[in-house]
Amino acid sequence: MTGPAAQRWRELQSGRGVPPEILARAVASPWVHDPRDFAAPAEPVDTPSRRAALDLLGHGGTVLDIGCGGGAGAFALVGRATHLTGVDHQQDMLDVFAEGARARGVPHDTVLGRWPEVAPDAGEADVVVCHHVLHNVVELGPFAEALSAAARRGVVVEMLAQHPMAWLDPLWVRFHDLHRPPPATTDDAVGVLVELGIRAEVTSWEREKPPKQDAEWVTRRLCLPPERVGEVAAAMEEIPPRPRMAATLTWRTG
Ligand SMILES: C[S@@+](CC[C@H](N)C(=O)[O-])C[C@H]1O[C@@H](n2cnc3c(N)ncnc32)[C@H](O)[C@@H]1O
Numbered sequence: 001m002t003g004p005a006a007q008r009w010r011e012l013q014s015g016r017g018v019p020p021e022i023l024a025r026a027v028a029s030p031w032v033h034d035p036r037d038f039a040a041p042a043e044p045v046d047t048p049s050r051r052a053a054l055d056l057l058g059h060g061g062t063v064l065d066i067g068c069g070g071g072a073g074a075f076a077l078v079g080r081a082t083h084l085t086g087v088d089h090q091q092d093m094l095d096v097f098a099e100g101a102r103a104r105g106v107p108h109d110t111v112l113g114r115w116p117e118v119a120p121d122a123g124e125a126d127v128v129v130c131h132h133v134l135h136n137v138v139e140l141g142p143f144a145e146a147l148s149a150a151a152r153r154g155v156v157v158e159m160l161a162q163h164p165m166a167w168l169d170p171l172w173v174r175f176h177d178l179h180r181p182p183p184a185t186t187d188d189a190v191g192v193l194v195e196l197g198i199r200a201e202v203t204s205w206e207r208e209k210p211p212k213q214d215a216e217w218v219t220r221r222l223c224l225p226p227e228r229v230g231e232v233a234a235a236m237e238e239i240p241p242r243p244r245m246a247a248t249l250t251w252r253t254g
Helices: 004-014 020-025 048-057 091-104 140-150 166-176 186-195 215-221 226-236
Strands: 061-066 081-088 108-112 125-131 151-160 201-206 245-252
Touching: 004 140, 004 186, 048 061, 048 125, 048 151, 048 201, 048 245, 061 140, 061 151, 081 091, 081 125, 091 108, 125 140, 140 151, 140 186, 151 186, 166 215, 166 226, 186 201, 186 245, 215 226
Parallel strands: 061 081, 061 125, 081 108, 125 151
Antiparallel strands: 151 245, 201 245
């Protein structure tokens, strides 16, 4: 059974889809993440998410990183984490994760597959982190429940304040005459957690580094061919820059 917040999340997220006729004309998938965009920094950035996870780890413990990408979330905990498990449905992300863990000398594992379906393979950890994945998820209830079930001490989720692609909505109108519903926000996610009986502590903050926003990448996201990159670059001048506001959601499980 799902409540109104989960239903709202489902509708807002489903409204972010690309109509099949636009997708059919795309030369490259607008959805696949490039591991190079998610490389973990050599020195971890001091963020509320890192501080919350270090607090849960205390003197040490194991970590599960769900939707690990290049491992930015997990590798920020090196020194305190005794073992890292990266879960991702892209093998190329797991390859970058494993390479990063080896370079840092941390015991690690990887699990290939979609959360929450692969939760049984991932097992439990002291701390579960899940950064910048919620906005890829439609069924947030089972996704978040599985995060909680896997965490012996607590969960730390980081997300942008609103759907990461919402800043491109004016360009979808301009290039495809596609009008989207409003984006799902942190408040919407917190509402779903409340329906699950989870009271998350929420910290809002501004990212130092703006997320990726170059014209070539935006052209691909808009399902346009590379020869239109100049036109896209000009159109980007007319919209506000990509927002940097993020939120850390933390809850204890044990
Ligand atoms: C935006 S990236 C964030 C990567 C990393 N957590 C970070 O903060 O840099 C999202 C990652 O989650 C993965 N992903 C998205 N949905 C997933 C799911 N349901 N199960 C497993 N991985 C997922 C993607 O393949 C991608 O690597």
